[in-house]
């Protein structure tokens with residue numbers, strides 16, 4: 001038992017192997033239900049720079065992302081902050097959400113460990129001084145005192161989630177909020193598991209309860225969790241997995257990205273309408289189909 005790796009969330013060493021691929025294993029923690037990779041080794045920024053699923057090659061790609069930004073992200077930013085609030089987007093990519101927040105009058109900043117994305121974002125959105133190539137533990141001390149920190153689809157890529165969350169806590173003002181989104185491990189997956197759910201992409205898989213406990217155990221107050229339930233997610237997963245199976249692993253992501261940039265917006269809008277009745281049923285039954293978002297708050301500390 002002693003040589004088993006500790007859970008990155010709760011530290012317990014009791015777990016079982018649920019998947020093996022060569023030297024890489026996926027383990028499920030017996031105490032908190034987190035699924036984590038063994039070894040917990042994140043890839044270098046160059047992996048993301050070359051992988052077309054993540055990489056923006058042109059300024060127009062970054063600007064397109066800004067136009068089609070998830071409206072729910074904007075809604076949280078507007079609900080949890082005021083004009084002039086200081087915000088930080090961790091894993092900001094080319095900074096579309098930072099640009100949107102600044103347009104809305106927030107004093108917004110972003111970090112990403114991928115300097116290619118940061119350079120692109122500075123040029124695409126005129127964000128010199130507001131975007132920085134860095135990981136969370138290496139951020140300079142001046143990047144503190146935030147009114148809102150966001151981490152969209154980041155925690156599942158981290159090899160050190162506890163260290164990062166503790167650092168996020170330190171850099172938030174008392175009484176202010178962290179909004180975090182990631183795939184929901186407790187979801188209905190009739191189209192199979194999406195291929196990026198495996199390492200080296202995702203190193204951890206979180207259930208809503210597991211993520212809540214993890215954040216609470218790192219001194220955050222739980223506020224709420226939103227579970228996404230949509231037929232669109234299932235169709236999208238089926239499509240992406242089908243493309244990945246029909247091509248070599250190396251070429252599949254580029255095909256997906258190319259298709260996405262041309263048709264994503266039109267397909268997405270059409271599907272939203274077609275899926276409405278089914279999505280209403282999923283909501284009533286509390287069935288998740290892909291992602292979730294958790295809102296937590298740093299408590300006020302009395303001196």
Ligand SMILES: [Zn+2]
Pocket residue numbers: 007008009010011012029030031032033034
């Ligand atoms: Zn655990």
